[in-house]
Amino acid sequence: MTVRIATMGMAGCSGCHIALLDIGVKLLDILKDVELVYSYPLVDTKNPIPPNIDVALIEGSIRTEHDKEMAEAMRKQAKFVIAFGACSAHGGVNGLANVFGGKQGVEYVYTKTILMAQKLVPSEHVPQILTNDLRLSDVVKVDFVIPGCPPNPDEIASILTALLSGETPTLSSKSICDECPLERLTEAPAKLRRIHEIPEPDKCLLSQGFLCMGPATRAGCNAECPRRGMPCTGCRGPSETVWDQGVAMLDALAAMEEDEISDFKLPRLAGTFARYTYASSKLDNLRKGVQKE
Amino acid sequence: MKIGVFLCTCGDTIKGTLDYEELVTFTETLPNVKYVEIRDDWCQHESLNALIETLSKKKLERLVIAACSPHLFGQRFYEAAEKAGITRGLMTFANIREHCAWVHRENPKGATAKAKRLIRAAVFQVAAQSPIATKTFPVTQEVLVLGAGVAGIQASLDLADRGIKVHLVEREPTIGGHMAVLNKTYPTLDCSICILGPKMAEAATHPNILLHPYTELLAAEHTGKDWLLTLNKKATYVDWDKCTGCMQCTEKCPTRVDDDWSWGIAKRRAIYMPFSQSVPRKVTIDAEHCKKLTNDKCGVCEKVCPAEAIDYEMKDEVVKVQVGSVILATGFTEFDPSVVPELHYVENPDVITQMQFIRMMDSVGPFGGKLEVPSDGRKPEKIVMIQCVGSRDERYSWQCSAYCCMAAIKHAELAKLEYDPTLDITIVARDIRAGGKGFDEFYVRAREEYDIHFEYRGDDLEVVQNDGKTVVNYTDPYGKAHSLPADIVVLSCAMNPSPGTEKLATMLGVPLGELGFYEAQDEKVALARTDVNGVFLAGTCHGPKDIPESVEQAGAAAEESSVWLSTQSLSKELDVAVVNKDLCNACGLCVPACPSQAITFEESGDCVIVDEVRCQACGECMATCPVDAIGPLNINPTVLDAAIDGLLNNSIEGPESVIVGFACNECMYRAIDEAGEERLQYPADLHLLQVPCTGSVSTPKILRTLEAGADGVILFACASDLCHYGRGARMANSRVQVVRNIINQSGGNPAIVQVVQMIGREAKEFAATVQKTVDAIKGRNGG
Ligand SMILES: Cc1cc2nc3c(=O)[nH]c(=O)nc-3n(C[C@H](O)[C@H](O)[C@H](O)COP(=O)(O)OP(=O)(O)OC[C@H]3O[C@@H](n4cnc5c(N)ncnc54)[C@H](O)[C@@H]3O)c2cc1C
Numbered sequence A: 001m002t003v004r005i006a007t008m009g010m011a012g013c014s015g016c017h018i019a020l021l022d023i024g025v026k027l028l029d030i031l032k033d034v035e036l037v038y039s040y041p042l043v044d045t046k047n048p049i050p051p052n053i054d055v056a057l058i059e060g061s062i063r064t065e066h067d068k069e070m071a072e073a074m075r076k077q078a079k080f081v082i083a084f085g086a087c088s089a090h091g092g093v094n095g096l097a098n099v100f101g102g103k104q105g106v107e108y109v110y111t112k113t114i115l116m117a118q119k120l121v122p123s124e125h126v127p128q129i130l131t132n133d134l135r136l137s138d139v140v141k142v143d144f145v146i147p148g149c150p151p152n153p154d155e156i157a158s159i160l161t162a163l164l165s166g167e168t169p170t171l172s173s174k175s176i177c178d179e180c181p182l183e184r185l186t187e188a189p190a191k192l193r194r195i196h197e198i199p200e201p202d203k204c205l206l207s208q209g210f211l212c213m214g215p216a217t218r219a220g221c222n223a224e225c226p227r228r229g230m231p232c233t234g235c236r237g238p239s240e241t242v243w244d245q246g247v248a249m250l251d252a253l254a255a256m257e258e259d260e261i262s263d264f265k266l267p268r269l270a271g272t273f274a275r276y277t278y279a280s281s282k283l284d285n286l287r288k289g290v291q292k293e
Numbered sequence B: 001m002k003i004g005v006f007l008c009t010c011g012d013t014i015k016g017t018l019d020y021e022e023l024v025t026f027t028e029t030l031p032n033v034k035y036v037e038i039r040d041d042w043c044q045h046e047s048l049n050a051l052i053e054t055l056s057k058k059k060l061e062r063l064v065i066a067a068c069s070p071h072l073f074g075q076r077f078y079e080a081a082e083k084a085g086i087t088r089g090l091m092t093f094a095n096i097r098e099h100c101a102w103v104h105r106e107n108p109k110g111a112t113a114k115a116k117r118l119i120r121a122a123v124f125q126v127a128a129q130s131p132i133a134t135k136t137f138p139v140t141q142e143v144l145v146l147g148a149g150v151a152g153i154q155a156s157l158d159l160a161d162r163g164i165k166v167h168l169v170e171r172e173p174t175i176g177g178h179m180a181v182l183n184k185t186y187p188t189l190d191c192s193i194c195i196l197g198p199k200m201a202e203a204a205t206h207p208n209i210l211l212h213p214y215t216e217l218l219a220a221e222h223t224g225k226d227w228l229l230t231l232n233k234k235a236t237y238v239d240w241d242k243c244t245g246c247m248q249c250t251e252k253c254p255t256r257v258d259d260d261w262s263w264g265i266a267k268r269r270a271i272y273m274p275f276s277q278s279v280p281r282k283v284t285i286d287a288e289h290c291k292k293l294t295n296d297k298c299g300v301c302e303k304v305c306p307a308e309a310i311d312y313e314m315k316d317e318v319v320k321v322q323v324g325s326v327i328l329a330t331g332f333t334e335f336d337p338s339v340v341p342e343l344h345y346v347e348n349p350d351v352i353t354q355m356q357f358i359r360m361m362d363s364v365g366p367f368g369g370k371l372e373v374p375s376d377g378r379k380p381e382k383i384v385m386i387q388c389v390g391s392r393d394e395r396y397s398w399q400c401s402a403y404c405c406m407a408a409i410k411h412a413e414l415a416k417l418e419y420d421p422t423l424d425i426t427i428v429a430r431d432i433r434a435g436g437k438g439f440d441e442f443y444v445r446a447r448e449e450y451d452i453h454f455e456y457r458g459d460d461l462e463v464v465q466n467d468g469k470t471v472v473n474y475t476d477p478y479g480k481a482h483s484l485p486a487d488i489v490v491l492s493c494a495m496n497p498s499p500g501t502e503k504l505a506t507m508l509g510v511p512l513g514e515l516g517f518y519e520a521q522d523e524k525v526a527l528a529r530t531d532v533n534g535v536f537l538a539g540t541c542h543g544p545k546d547i548p549e550s551v552e553q554a555g556a557a558a559e560e561s562s563v564w565l566s567t568q569s570l571s572k573e574l575d576v577a578v579v580n581k582d583l584c585n586a587c588g589l590c591v592p593a594c595p596s597q598a599i600t601f602e603e604s605g606d607c608v609i610v611d612e613v614r615c616q617a618c619g620e621c622m623a624t625c626p627v628d629a630i631g632p633l634n635i636n637p638t639v640l641d642a643a644i645d646g647l648l649n650n651s652i653e654g655p656e657s658v659i660v661g662f663a664c665n666e667c668m669y670r671a672i673d674e675a676g677e678e679r680l681q682y683p684a685d686l687h688l689l690q691v692p693c694t695g696s697v698s699t700p701k702i703l704r705t706l707e708a709g710a711d712g713v714i715l716f717a718c719a720s721d722l723c724h725y726g727r728g729a730r731m732a733n734s735r736v737q738v739v740r741n742i743i744n745q746s747g748g749n750p751a752i753v754q755v756v757q758m759i760g761r762e763a764k765e766f767a768a769t770v771q772k773t774v775d776a777i778k779g780r781n782g783g
């Protein structure tokens, strides 16, 4: 029996779709019993969503009324909906716009940036922008999440393979450190360092003072960044038992007693500690809570 | 799960404020609560017996005591519950007296609402807690002996022969101490090194003794069971694995310095071996004087060393050892006679000490055994020895140094026996003390067989120089003046504690006596024992003694120490941090956060483990762990969340807002109790949860408490530099700043999160501060 798969892109960069293609030859194996019934980024069609979809992969966050309608429409046809990639799973980088409020962002882009000659916010023939960037699960029920910006092709492959063979896929509940081979130091770093202060190889980056989001970020990528000397930026969102990814890491830095940390302005707080998750973070909840009052 | 809640009215002192009927009705509705009972006096004997009976009869598994502060009668309740088979971990207190009724007497409604919340928090909390097991940890079966003179060596050998592993630590490059250079010993005139040498060799090769020469103690810490000692292995700048002790380097080294192993009467090179029988037989570079190390000149020894053993780059090395017991055997030092003005020790080179004299006479010593007058190298004819220098002299010490009469006689005999039988030797003493075995015979023989003169002095004595000739002037006990010319004057000096004794005493907490020697637990019946657990004394570090007495005490110290190892253990309730290995990612964040150094990585590297002995259950690790994988057994993230939810979930009808205070269980909780005892009044908005240390409350936890509905959060911490767990209070501060910034940046009112730091039991200040802080949170006064 062939499995009917659909993919879809919302507010995103198509990177997740590229990651899907990046599975390479193995993709052919996966596609053997699959019918790709709908996938406008890949198959160049915008026909109405067909019925009886088995699995839908939805990339991107929910940024406009149109995104919302499309997500709802897909949900109606699909048995199993996957939030595909960081934007869909946690709001993604797009979510950082929430720091300024949705409207203000649009205004800035259309009236202040050089490329926009007319200096006019379009109002006709364009979907209404939402006040806040949302993750997919804020608008429809999501059955599974594939995190990452972009998701790891091997992980996508193994999840799809599991699904196609009727198993329930799982994500690691642990954090990046669990997969990270770098040697831990037992002393706290004396001070925070920035990435141009080249880290020592083979030693845990956080213990060297580089902000590595590893401890609070969900494992599954095989710690590809830290093992190459690049601190984890947290693209896979919080690991299972973390209350809030960004706040947890802020706390870790507070332990270093650097005054700077307690003065971070919101854009920097969000951009540093909740780069991919701000829209779904406790930080944003707090802001929304206050602004509602 | 069956929880019993026992409410106390404390006579009538709480009743007036709290509506007990309401409390009971409320408590009965709480999940898992199967039994509620009110009494006026739960803390009293009869009621406690009733409590035990009820717990058993009703088959209750956990209990909450809603009464006074646990700091007051907590122990009684724990014991009672234990009798009913309920361990310490399965009970909790709701402090409805000091923290509630007594401080809100004008606000019965608010107080009752608050008491409900406190009880609910306790019920939720106790349901999340776990039983606490007790475990026994034997002390580590190793001993550190500090100081390797005859006493330290003897104690080490005695222990090692019993199969106990010994760390023998000596700050000099060689072991042996004074006895190694005494030449002969009284009263038998046995060769000193011939007795000690084999012991030194045995100590160096014994499979159970690990020698740490040229090593000093940097820090000492008691873990509750063992001593954790930090040693500094000083750089010798010579690779001892390569050095063969051929001494080619010491011959060629151009730098000459005073030889401390000859007590300054001779010179040695900058690269040296203390004495020819040194153990280990290796050389050391004196970094203070070596031209290469001070000026980057010379380098001769490196060129001549056939073994390529010289290493100018060598660094000190820090070593940690963990032992069950410590034996102090740091010995003595000769009293410095330069402080006695009438002796002119510094100005007159012919005035020397007994230690210098014996070094001079040593046939393998720096003079090759030549006895000569220091100022001109003549053969001496007259020698005068002066006794009690620095002893029995109220200016310095009232104590008799015990060894010096015999040592002087010994040295006088040796001089006559080995150098010149015609020498005219006079010993000027206050009296001769010869109480030991064979001592008096020794004294009589010196007088009668060797013709050594003994004269007796009163207080007046002076060494003068007339025309370059040295004369000892003194008055005898009958007031008659005498004058004795001398080619050499030898001073028999007191035994003083060795330098550094005071520092060690502070480090280990061993008391010092009036004269600066370590004090024994009892100077009659516990001579080798100190007041400090597992620390014993051997030899002259305890007071002036000769070799036999030092060795005797060393034997006693070894005996006591081995008994200590076999009988002592630490029985500890395992209310310590527990790691959830399934959750831990070995990120390592908690490792440096632990003030007790209790956290290390498991061998596999997959997670961390907690040293159950070292852990003090402070909870700093819990606050640091981003994934909630670690925390003290009964105040772990789940328990704390349960308590927070108990305070906040579902509103309880009451006029107050709910401000959650996390109070450290050290100073702050007591200050808060005291405010209650003094009936100081403050707003009932404040609801306190007891945490071991405010450093256990993380940034996420503060925000979560707000999310759960708290109107404000206050951390009640000790003063930053007085935190019982190091930086807990500083962390509390740091976290509050972070949270305030987050709230501020999100457009909220940062004043709803506060930290209050106080020293000790400042009840009045506490009440006033609470009033101010609650006002600030409620925006009544700005923040
Ligand atoms: C001139 C003279 C003659 C004597 N003649 C006799 C005699 O004939 N017969 C007799 O019975 N007694 C004699 N004595 C007494 C005898 O020397 C002592 O009783 C004996 O040496 C004491 O041994 P000890 O191990 O207690 O101390 P020490 O020999 O002083 O040994 C202590 C050791 O501890 C080391 N040490 C000190 N502090 C530290 C530290 N912080 N860390 C590491 N190591 C440290 C020292 O370097 C030293 O090696 C004489 C004493 C003197 C001064």
Ligand code: SF4
Binding pocket: A176, A177, A178, A180, A181, A182, A203, A204, A205, A206, A207, A212, A213, A214, A215, A223, A226, A231, A232, B587
């Ligand atoms: S480098 Fe990052 S991911 Fe690796 S152990 Fe350190 S904190 Fe964890």
Ligand code: SF4
Binding pocket: B238, B242, B243, B244, B245, B246, B247, B248, B249, B250, B282, B283, B304, B305, B306, B307, B308, B309, B310
């Ligand atoms: S020359 Fe070399 S081997 Fe010989 S004693 Fe000196 S350091 Fe040791």
Ligand code: SF4
Binding pocket: B249, B252, B253, B254, B255, B269, B270, B271, B285, B286, B289, B290, B291, B292, B293, B297, B298, B299, B300, B301, B302
């Ligand atoms: S380098 Fe130092 S120890 Fe070596 S010969 Fe020169 S002065 Fe002496």
Ligand code: SF4
Binding pocket: B576, B577, B593, B594, B595, B596, B597, B598, B599, B610, B614, B615, B616, B617, B618, B619, B620, B621, B622, B631, B632
């Ligand atoms: S509870 Fe405190 S002492 Fe125990 S392991 Fe954690 S941080 Fe260390």
Ligand code: SF4
Binding pocket: A215, B579, B583, B584, B585, B586, B587, B588, B589, B590, B591, B607, B608, B624, B625, B626, B627, B628, B629, B630
């Ligand atoms: S902080 Fe938590 S996850 Fe990290 S090593 Fe410690 S217990 Fe493990």
